[in-house]
Structures are given as C-alpha cells and as structure tokens.
Amino acid sequence: MILNNHTTSYRFCCGLDGNERWNSGQSTRQWIDDWVFMAKRYQGNKRVVGADLRNEVRRDTWNDANWGWGDEHDEYTAFEQAGNEILQADPDLLVIMEGINWQGIPAAPFPHQRPDLKPVRTLSHTLIDSNKLVYAVHFYGYTGPANTGAGSGPGATGDPRYEDFTPDQLAQVVNDEGLFVTEEGKHFTAPVWVSEFGAAGRGSTDAKEKSWFKNFTDILVKNDTDFAQWPLVGWSDEKGTPNDNWALLSYDASGKKLGVEDGGDWRATDWNKLVNAPAKTGRIAPANHWNIVDIDHGDWNLSRTMLAGADWSPGNSKGNCPDTERLIGLSRSHGRGLCTDVAEPPKAAGAWEAVDDERYVKQGDWANGYDKLQCPVNSFAVGYAMKGPAMASLLCAPSAAPLPTKGHSVWFDQGDNRPATGGAHGSDWAENDYKGQCADNEYVAGVAMTWKSLQLGRPDALLCRPLT
CATH class of the missing domain: 3.20.20.80 (Glycosidases)
Known part of the structure; x- marks a missing residue:
C-alpha cells in the first residue's frame, strides 16, 4: 500500500x-x-x-x-x-x-x-x-x-x-x-x-492507442521499471453495467468479474508480457550516493544529529549533509554543496563543531594569502554556512578513527575542478557555477576564500585529504 x-x-x-x-x-x-x-x-x-x-x-x-x-x-x-x-x-x-x-x-x-x-x-x-x-x-x-x-x-x-x-x-x-x-x-x-x-482496453478500436500500449510496455520490460496501471478496478452504474473500459478489472450486471485474463480485452497480450517478464527481486545491495545541499533560499538541515540542535551559525544560511555522508564539493556563488557516502566514509563520534576562524590551520599554509576555515585534526566537513555569497562557517564532525593530515588544494576560483573519474563527475550539481570537488576517496578538511572579514569571501579552494 x-x-x-x-x-x-x-x-x-x-x-x-x-x-x-x-x-x-x-x-x-x-x-x-x-x-x-x-x-x-x-x-x-x-x-x-x-x-x-x-x-x-x-x-x-x-x-x-x-x-x-x-x-x-x-x-x-x-x-x-x-x-x-x-x-x-x-x-x-x-x-x-x-x-x-x-x-x-x-x-x-x-x-x-x-x-x-x-x-x-x-x-x-x-x-x-x-x-x-x-x-x-x-x-x-x-x-x-x-x-x-x-x-x-x-x-x-x-x-x-x-x-x-x-x-x-x-x-x-x-x-x-x-x-x-x-x-x-x-x-x-x-x-x-x-x-x-x-489505455482503454475494452471496446477500443484506436490503432494508435494499441500501438502505444505495446511500445510503452516494451520500455517497461526492457528497463525493469516498476509500474502501476490506472485504474485497477472500474466502476459500474446503478444497474451494474461497467462504465470504465480503462480498468484492468470490472464487473458486469450479474457481478461477474471482467479482467484482461477473461478475453475480449486487446491489452491482454501486452499486459501478460509485462507482468511475466523477468525482473530483479530480493534485497537490493547498498548503493553509493552523491547528494546536493542547496541553501539558495535559506537553511537546509539534512542531518538527524543536528535537527534538534541549536542554530550553529546564527544569522547565516546553512546546510549540512545526512548523518551517513560527508561534504565533498562546493560551488563558488550559488550556495550549492555536494555530499557523499562513497569509499567507506568516516564515522562521526562526538559533538559536531562549527568553525568560523583559522584556529585549526596548523599543518601548513595550503592556500597562501587566502583566509581559511579548517576542521580540527581527525575531523571532516559535513556542512557549511554562508552570509550572502561569502563563506561564514564550516561544520566539522570528529572521526571515530584517525584521519590522514596530508592533503592537497583543489582550486575552483576560475572554473570547474571536479575529478575526471568517480561519482557525480558526469552530472552538473551546480549548473552555471564554478565548483570544486574532492576525489571519491577523500574528505574536505578546509575551505579557502578571499577577504572573509569583509564578507566578500566566496569559496575559492578546498583542502582535500585521503580517507586512509
């Protein structure tokens, strides 16, 4: 149901x-x-x-x-x-x-x-x-x-x-x-x-409709697409006369069931082809996800952990990933982010922390001359906040296991910089905007921007580090 x-x-x-x-x-x-x-x-x-x-x-x-x-x-x-x-x-x-x-x-x-x-x-x-x-x-x-x-x-x-x-x-x-x-x-x-x-099964003589029904059910069979026919059960008037020739099942005045299997319905051949076609069944293997966070019009909280929490970046638009995912990409102007659970993501353990300054930039200057927001060691980014187009805060989750501290910068201040292979690289998750994305086996540890203090700091680069 x-x-x-x-x-x-x-x-x-x-x-x-x-x-x-x-x-x-x-x-x-x-x-x-x-x-x-x-x-x-x-x-x-x-x-x-x-x-x-x-x-x-x-x-x-x-x-x-x-x-x-x-x-x-x-x-x-x-x-x-x-x-x-x-x-x-x-x-x-x-x-x-x-x-x-x-x-x-x-x-x-x-x-x-x-x-x-x-x-x-x-x-x-x-x-x-x-x-x-x-x-x-x-x-x-x-x-x-x-x-x-x-x-x-x-x-x-x-x-x-x-x-x-x-x-x-x-x-x-x-x-x-x-x-x-x-x-x-x-x-x-x-x-x-x-x-x-x-389609109208009983009494129809429309050749186009018959051809459409055959062609469309062929598509459903080929793609193993799940479906619902409109409608299953038809209606009858006060005399019991069927009045809905679209229904798979209807009843005559005596109460006898009329269905595609009873003859007189041109849909029977294609319907039986559809319901008897080989199809995948059973438990589905877990799939990887690459999901959009969109804060174009305000806050977008996608985490059960944070749903009951306080406002972690007051006055700013903010968004965060589902609990099973981590941040892997950001766009430059449109407040769009990308989350993923690919490549055995780190498991969060402990309270999430909002970082709005450079107090954790201690392993080297990975974006010389730029303001930076960086997560603590052994933490990974799961959300972000913006004031207008400017970066305001990075939301970090502590990892249950140690994370590598060496990484590299991914710049996207002058164009797209997404991995040539891996998830979501073939789909534009921030259309008409510059964007950066870490590799599938990496996590976002920091974001660099210009003039954060003047609220002009659009995101310009990501600090990407390997998961293992």
Missing part, C-alpha cells in the same frame, strides 16, 4: 479544478502536517510502504509551479521539506515525488510544457535518509511532451502526443522525462516508478 495525496478537495483531477498544487486550498504547512499525521497513523502497519506526496502538479500560466525558486509555488522545496518531516515520523517509509506534470494553461498562445522529472537533472532532492527517495512519473498515449491531451478548450494544443512517436522516439522521450534518473553515480540517481499509465 502506497498512500497518495491525489487531491485536496472532493473534485477529481486534472484541469484547473482547485487541486493543481499541494497547497491549493490549504497552506504548505497544513499539507505537511497532514502527511505527518498519516505517517504516524500507519507507522505500525508495515504493509504501508510509501508516501506519494502529490498527484500531477500543474497550474495555469500565471501561477505555474516551479522547481527551486524558493517561493510558495516551489515544488522542489516543499517536497524536500515534507519528505524529511515524514521520515522523522516514520523512517521506514519510502518518499515518492512526482515532477511537474504540466505548466501553462491556457496552452495557446502562452508557453506550455510537461517538465515531468527533467528539472531533477540539475536540482535533485536529498533526504535525511538518502535511500528512501523514489521519483515517479505518469505516461498516457493521448498526452505528450507539450500536449495536455485535451481535445478542445484552454488546454488543447497541436503538439505531438506520445502515441504519435515511433518506438525509438518514444523510448528516447520516456528516458528524457523520467528514466534517466536511474543512471548510476549521479547526484540525481534514484529509483523511478511509473505510478500511472494505461
């Missing part, structure tokens, strides 16, 4: 019906509080495995949902906040996030699109438990990358629909809008669930 916040009011989705966003008809705070209530309510029932935060976020041209702007329509920020509060209530739940299903109604003459999960490529989520994140996406043949599926009215467009694509074209667009997230070793890497797809 996966809980799904489908609508706020009683109305069914999916036009401009008052249910366009998570905070339509309610505040974001009310929406999160309701989710926390549900997480606590089912905490003891381990058959309830996930929380699908909101169905098909969409909006008109003047009130479009966005991804990372920090305002009241920012789905990225709202979903990350909700996910982390849900995990505090029930750490066993999967947190499932859909992208922006549609932007721009009326569609003409205004810009319109179906972003789906595309924004995740440059700005992905980080949860306090990194392995609990799942992204979700919906596909139907009658919609398209820039097509609402409406035949007429304010949502209608003349753009191609998914059912108009060749098999190769469809596979490419499905990857671009969703399945790319499953690529390994990126900051956005996570499972993707196709939480809705479907």
Whole structure:
C-alpha cells in the first residue's frame, strides 16, 4: 500500500479544478502536517510502504509551479521539506515525488510544457535518509511532451502526443522525462516508478492507442521499471453495467468479474508480457550516493544529529549533509554543496563543531594569502554556512578513527575542478557555477576564500585529504 495525496478537495483531477498544487486550498504547512499525521497513523502497519506526496502538479500560466525558486509555488522545496518531516515520523517509509506534470494553461498562445522529472537533472532532492527517495512519473498515449491531451478548450494544443512517436522516439522521450534518473553515480540517481499509465482496453478500436500500449510496455520490460496501471478496478452504474473500459478489472450486471485474463480485452497480450517478464527481486545491495545541499533560499538541515540542535551559525544560511555522508564539493556563488557516502566514509563520534576562524590551520599554509576555515585534526566537513555569497562557517564532525593530515588544494576560483573519474563527475550539481570537488576517496578538511572579514569571501579552494 502506497498512500497518495491525489487531491485536496472532493473534485477529481486534472484541469484547473482547485487541486493543481499541494497547497491549493490549504497552506504548505497544513499539507505537511497532514502527511505527518498519516505517517504516524500507519507507522505500525508495515504493509504501508510509501508516501506519494502529490498527484500531477500543474497550474495555469500565471501561477505555474516551479522547481527551486524558493517561493510558495516551489515544488522542489516543499517536497524536500515534507519528505524529511515524514521520515522523522516514520523512517521506514519510502518518499515518492512526482515532477511537474504540466505548466501553462491556457496552452495557446502562452508557453506550455510537461517538465515531468527533467528539472531533477540539475536540482535533485536529498533526504535525511538518502535511500528512501523514489521519483515517479505518469505516461498516457493521448498526452505528450507539450500536449495536455485535451481535445478542445484552454488546454488543447497541436503538439505531438506520445502515441504519435515511433518506438525509438518514444523510448528516447520516456528516458528524457523520467528514466534517466536511474543512471548510476549521479547526484540525481534514484529509483523511478511509473505510478500511472494505461489505455482503454475494452471496446477500443484506436490503432494508435494499441500501438502505444505495446511500445510503452516494451520500455517497461526492457528497463525493469516498476509500474502501476490506472485504474485497477472500474466502476459500474446503478444497474451494474461497467462504465470504465480503462480498468484492468470490472464487473458486469450479474457481478461477474471482467479482467484482461477473461478475453475480449486487446491489452491482454501486452499486459501478460509485462507482468511475466523477468525482473530483479530480493534485497537490493547498498548503493553509493552523491547528494546536493542547496541553501539558495535559506537553511537546509539534512542531518538527524543536528535537527534538534541549536542554530550553529546564527544569522547565516546553512546546510549540512545526512548523518551517513560527508561534504565533498562546493560551488563558488550559488550556495550549492555536494555530499557523499562513497569509499567507506568516516564515522562521526562526538559533538559536531562549527568553525568560523583559522584556529585549526596548523599543518601548513595550503592556500597562501587566502583566509581559511579548517576542521580540527581527525575531523571532516559535513556542512557549511554562508552570509550572502561569502563563506561564514564550516561544520566539522570528529572521526571515530584517525584521519590522514596530508592533503592537497583543489582550486575552483576560475572554473570547474571536479575529478575526471568517480561519482557525480558526469552530472552538473551546480549548473552555471564554478565548483570544486574532492576525489571519491577523500574528505574536505578546509575551505579557502578571499577577504572573509569583509564578507566578500566566496569559496575559492578546498583542502582535500585521503580517507586512509
């Protein structure tokens, strides 16, 4: 069982019906509080495995949902906040996030699109438990990358629909809008669930729809993608006559079940192909993570250790890594950081310390002429604080085991300086910004900047040291 916040009011989705966003008809705070209530309510029932935060976020041209702007329509920020509060209530739940299903109604003459999960490529989520994140996406043949599926009215467009694509074209667009997230070793890497797809099975003679269903289920089989068909059970009128030919299961007037296995449903061949295809099963091996910390619009605490703690850098924007991860990269201007748990990360033991001066710079001047923030010996950076664009503080965690003290400087004051190999090197975790990143087998021990005392100290270099 996966809980799904489908609508706020009683109305069914999916036009401009008052249910366009998570905070339509309610505040974001009310929406999160309701989710926390549900997480606590089912905490003891381990058959309830996930929380699908909101169905098909969409909006008109003047009130479009966005991804990372920090305002009241920012789905990225709202979903990350909700996910982390849900995990505090029930750490066993999967947190499932859909992208922006549609932007721009009326569609003409205004810009319109179906972003789906595309924004995740440059700005992905980080949860306090990194392995609990799942992204979700919906596909139907009658919609398209820039097509609402409406035949007429304010949502209608003349753009191609998914059912108009060749098999190769469809596979490419499905990857671009969703399945790319499953690529390994990126900051956005996570499972993707196709939480809705479907077609009208009984009575349909639409050749395009039939071709779409075959081609789309081929994609699911090839990628071993988990899925949910819309809907499972159909509805009947007061006489018992089935009225939903999209359902996998329905019932005639006598109460007899009608399903894809009963004949008369053209989807049967492709459905059986899908559910009987070989698939991975069993316990999944632990995976490495490279996760974004984004403090563009304020504090972003991703650590259970620090959630109940005091403000460790008052008056400054700050962020820190999940407890199982360490800081491995920083951008120069946008307040973006990168965390990882790769290469047997050091285990923290003891209280974390905020460092805002040079009192621990004792093993040599690794950035001559620059102001520096440096962690104590046998400590590693897990967070940072900024005042505007300037570095203000470095958050350090003491290691349970001794750490090497010799290292090297990674400069990024004039461009990108990321390792040529290793995790997240192929994905831009701070788009359009200079950035530096230590190697996968290193930790950040310090940050250098210019004129910290004048609050002009953008990060210019990292002190990277080996883990062993």
